[in-house]
Each structure stands twice: as C-alpha cells, then as structure tokens.
Amino acid sequence: MVISADNSMWMQELQMQKRRIIEAINKYYHQEVITDIRFIMKRQSYVKADTNTSISLPDKIGESKKINFADIVLSKEDVDAIDKSLENTNNEELKAAFRKVQITARKREIYLEQHGYHRCKRCGMHMESKKEICPTCEYELHRAHIKDIKAVIRKYPYFKYSDCQQFIQCTFPDFAEAMRECIYFYLDKIYKGSINRRHMYMVAMLITHKKPDELTDQHVINLCNKYRSKFLAEEEQRKIDSLKGVLEK
Secondary structure (H helix, E strand, C coil): CEEEECHHHHHHHHHHHHHHHHHHHHHCCCCCCCCCCCEEEEECCCECCCCCCCCCCCEECCCCCCCHHHCCCCCCHHHHHHHHHHCCCCCCHHHHHHHHHHHHHHHHHHHHHHHCECCCCCCEEEEECCCCHHHHHHHHHHHHHHHHHHHHHHHHCCCHHHHHHHCCCCHHHHHHHHHHHHHHHHHHHHHHHCHHHHHHHHHHHHHHHHCHHCCCCCHHHHHHHHCCCCCHHHHHHHHCCCCCCCCCC
C-alpha cells in the first residue's frame, strides 16, 4: 500500500503510526491483507525555495495549466521507440490505447522540460525545484538516516549527542528527532500498562541518559509510573501496584 502525505509533518506522524495502521486494517478484514505501507510526499509542482528545515516542503499549488498536446510534435525517434515497445502486443485495440497513452506521456515530458522542469536524479519524477532530488526522495533519504541513528540509540539508549557521533555522523536536530521517536515508542508501551523490564529500563535510560548499572528497579518504576495512563484496566493497574522494586523479566 502506498499513501501520499501532504507535508513532512504528516509523513512523520504516519511513519510513527505505520504498525498500528497495518494491524487495524488486517484486523478489520480478519486476515493479513497488508504487509507493508510506503509513505510518499504528495507530488506537487511547486516547492518552497527558502526553508529553514532540512526537508523541502510542498508549497501551495498554483493554478493548473492545460497543455495543448496538439502543438507538441514528437520526433521520429520518439515515435519509433513507442512503436517498438508495443510490437509484441497482438490486440490492435489495446495496442492503440497504449500507444495513445505513451504519446501523451511523452508530450507531457517535453512540455515540462521546455518550461524549466527537470528530472529527480533518484526517482526520475519531473520537478520545478532547482534541487537535484524531489521532496519525496529527500524525505526518504532523511528517514533512512533517522533510522540509522535510531539503531545506534536503541543499542546505547543512554547516549548523548556527542556519544552518538562516534558511531554515526548526524546533526543535532536529526539526533533529537531520532531520540524523540525512540522515547515515544517506549513511552507508548508504558502508557498502556507494560511492566516489561526492557520497556521500562529503555524509557528510563532514554530520558535520564544513565546506564543500567546507574539505575535501580525502584527508580525505574517510579519514573515510569509518572507516564502511566489513568484509565488502565483494573487488572493491569493491580499488577502495576503490586510492583515493589522488582520488574517483570
């Protein structure tokens, strides 16, 4: 499944909710109909030229212009290439339809190139921005970098920014984004009543930047209890109340 997001904020929110979305869809259909979701930036013609963020954000859409395809003439090479791609299609009606589609697509490419558009060097999409890659590819590369940073943080949850630099080069905003997502991931489990030792210690280490041997079970319990939901089921609440310095393995 591919979902288009209007901007990078929605893209990030969807990425964080990806697992839940997949589970909800599969639960609704009572079978595994979705195994993965790919999020892309909504493809628009205009991209902000000046922005303080590391990711290009789609600007407001300008008035769409109707292309007069009759004024655009394809070269013999273009026509020959289209005909060659369809030479194995035996159905003449289908062949004519595909030929029309390819001719229109090629004319659109010519129109865009004549009006200052160029192809993204990564995915090939036409764009007006002077950057080498489109917002979607830019975001995908950014998320891949954040994923790499999160891998380091999950291995060493007590790391600070300076410590992380030993394993991966990143800016402080990127490190902060990765750290925030890791904290939210484990806090979500704690909020819903998890008393798993790893979940609770991960939250404590991520928030305090202390190593496991610098923390006690009681300190971790007290810290996590601050983030518990007030609306947990009674049974879950009793389990939590029964903790007295000893965590579930």
